[in-house]
Amino acid sequence: MANIIIGTAGHIDHGKTALIKALNGYEGDITNEEKQRGITIDLSFSNLSRGQQNIAFIDVPGHEKLVKNMIAGAFGFDYVMLVVSAYEGIMPQTVEHIEIINLLGIKNLILVITKSDLVSSDELEKTKEKSLAFLNEFDFDIKFTQEVSIFESESIEKLKNNLFTIKNSTKQEENFFRYYVDRVFSPKGIGTVVTGTVLGKKLELNEKVFICEAQKESKIKNIQVHNENVLEANISNRAALNLQGVNSSNIKRGDLITKKGHVRGFDEIDISFKALKGKKLHHNKSYTIFIGAKKLEAKILLFDSTQELESGFATIKADEKLFTIFAEKLIIRQGNQTISGGKVLNPIIDPMKKNQKRQLLEHLENNNFKDAYYELLQAHKKGLGIISSAQRFALSHSEAIEFAKNLENVFIDEKELVIYPIETKELIVDSIREIYTKNNYALLSNASIALRLKWASTSFIQAALDELENEGFLSKDNNLYKNANIIENFAKNLEDSFLARLKKEDITPTAPYNIYDELDLDRKLGDDILKSLTAKKHVVRLQHNLFIHAESLNNIIMKMKEIIKEDGHIDIANFKAKFPMSRKYLVTYLDYLDNFSNIKKIDNKRVFT
Incomplete structure (x- = not known):
């Protein structure tokens, strides 16, 4: 099935949500606050299908104070449906939405003039001309322009038909699956569910994924695309994912879900930027950064100025790790103003x-x-x-x-x-x-x-x-x-060197690997030499990693027996008093005494039988 994501853009009250409802019957403003205020506050998602074609709509808020929510959805757009009221024409939020869309590099655009029933044909034509003139200032590919009224079903049907002439998503397949979370739910008895737009590559049921910010791996228990259970979610699918073993409190809007090992996080990334006309970025100043559905506060460090620049290179320095990829677009804002767009150049700091x-x-x-x-x-x-x-x-x-x-x-x-x-x-x-x-x-x-x-x-x-x-x-x-x-005969020389080393270390020999390294011996060869020396009884193996020269072992056994003669017994305390070694050696030699028939162990003491 062909999947396309179309996002709305436009000024508040220009009819974006009403248009979506006329197209597919979906009531976007569903919260009490949205209904009471009569505006879209957060993103809403719906779809329209015909045959093997599916169009997903992301309806964004048009109010100036809610532009941050608009940006959170815009990164996933394939096409933008710019909604302009025939009655009011281009308005401030129309301009800012289009500036943001342009900064994000989205080029495919559909111009829809709404409320055509409220103006004369001349006024409708003027609004259309002015809107196109405004768009011509940018580098958009305008697919078609259409005038509609939600009260004229023929215009809505014509718009539907035109929308279905768009065949495919414009997103390029990448090397791995990526998915920015835009909503998190925890339905009773189901666990954690997130929604977002599939980027990079498709995702299949039961695949393992990695939540970057939480540094936690999870498994996909279920996938839903437009309320239907599916086996996979493709690029540009709006998908709900049921995550296994993840608490909803450990994941939030803007988190990136991907495949383990593909994306590392850094608290700095390097970007190129270009500010909007008449605006500049200031060095070492805090801004609000939008990357995908993520929003964060971070400092901008200009590369070529300690003052301000309209364009150039900069470093974003954050208080958290940023999980980004090369060429990913971002938006830089301050307060309620969009200042600049940017592109990630260096997502891995060296x-x-x-x-x-x-x-x-x-x-x-x-x-x-x-x-x-x-x-x-x-x-x-x-x-x-x-x-x-x-x-x-x-x-x-x-x-x-x-x-x-x-x-x-x-x-x-x-x-x-x-x-x-x-x-x-x-x-x-x-x-x-x-x-x-x-x-x-x-x-x-x-x-x-x-x-x-x-x-x-x-x-x-x-x-x-x-x-x-x-x-x-x-x-x-x-x-x-x-x-x-x-x-010369390497084998004989190496055995002699090894034996000499063990004799020198006497009753506190180091681990074989340490000897191998100091003698510059291959470890397997070292093991073979030890086996040979042990077979010849030049060396005795006391534990897995403890080998001792046979003469050194005989000497310490004789000393231990002398302690028993003098004190009537030997244990950790009186042994350590005369031979201050680590407990590892003391216990090993005491255990070795148990091999002699004239020695018996009573509690923690060894005595003669």
Whole structure:
């Protein structure tokens, strides 16, 4: 089914809500306050279907003090139905609504002149001409213009027919599902239900989603589109989602629901902006920011001025995390005035110098992702996650990889989805070279090196190992690398080194992994050496991670038996008094005493039998 969202715009009392009711019978002003005041206070949602076509209407309030509610719905529009009264023509809120629609980048527009029965044909034509002249100041694509009266059914039917000539949503499919919450409910026995507009990609029943602000994962128990249970909700569907395991108090209007791992939150984002005619943004001043259905107070920090600017780059600094994506549009207001529109350029904040940041923003403003990648790689010499490209550039993983392949002087790990500046390989080469220079008997695998260079992917480490092998510095033995200049018996030397280390540590040996790292041994190889030494009875295993030199064990057992002779027993207290070790060692050696037939345990004491 083709899904289209048409949002109303226009001045208060120009007939937006009455027009929707005439089209589909839906009474938009349903609250007592709305009925008493005769105005739409919040967004209302309804639809009109014919065959395989469905039109969802978002009726927005026209009162100047309720523009914030209008913006909350406008981000989801595919088309705008501008409603202008034939009797009054263009009015202040008509202008502000259209300015906001223009700032949000919505281009498809339908002009409907209402209340045509209240004016003469000449006056109707003049209103139409003036309205079109006003719209021509903007870059709108006007699909059609029509005059209607809710009291003339033929005009309403004609409008319906014209609306159904619009075939598809104008929203582009993105890399992942996104959904701004505009309402939250908690029906008895059902749980938490939210409503919103589907963006990015479709959503299916039983899929897992992630609520960004709450940092909570949930599962979709039910989906309703226009009061009907469905198996999926497509782009531009107005959908109600029943969320599993989420309390309604933990989610609010403006929260973003998406897929886990795709969008990170930051308390700063970088934007480009352009103020409305005659207005400017002031540096380090607080404004009301609207992103999707979200509204928040935040400071604007201008990039190129400490005073004011009509356009340029700026940073939005908030007291909460902002979950945004590249090219997302936003509105900046102060009080009841719309000041500027903006576009998210940099939704992920990186530690960068100001000159670097300026270059990055200029590239992003021009959709020059190639040079933007290069700038980011200078700030991420130890790897830039390709998976972040979905948020950074609105590119899919496959698109990002293909894009990265066309870059010069980079290393791309397609498996781990990381891209590195090629010169960073020298950091890995130098680190490995240093290990084998300091310790000629080092014997490490790729995996062991990865434990030390946690920022480097195994593929990138392998490229460095291959380089060192090709130049003759290292030689490979199975999956282990050794110093190519050493021809002695490695196995015997390594066993001797390990045994010497354990003898030195005596009765307080460290965990094997610590010894492996200090001896520059691969962990699997280290385990094999320990097994060999244990089999030869040079080493005794006391616990899972505790190995001791056999001589050291014999010595401490003799000392413990001497304590029993002197004190009549041994326990934690008198053992620790003579050998101040940690409890781990004391308990282990006391337990080991139980293996001797001439020792028995009475309560917590060991005595001779």
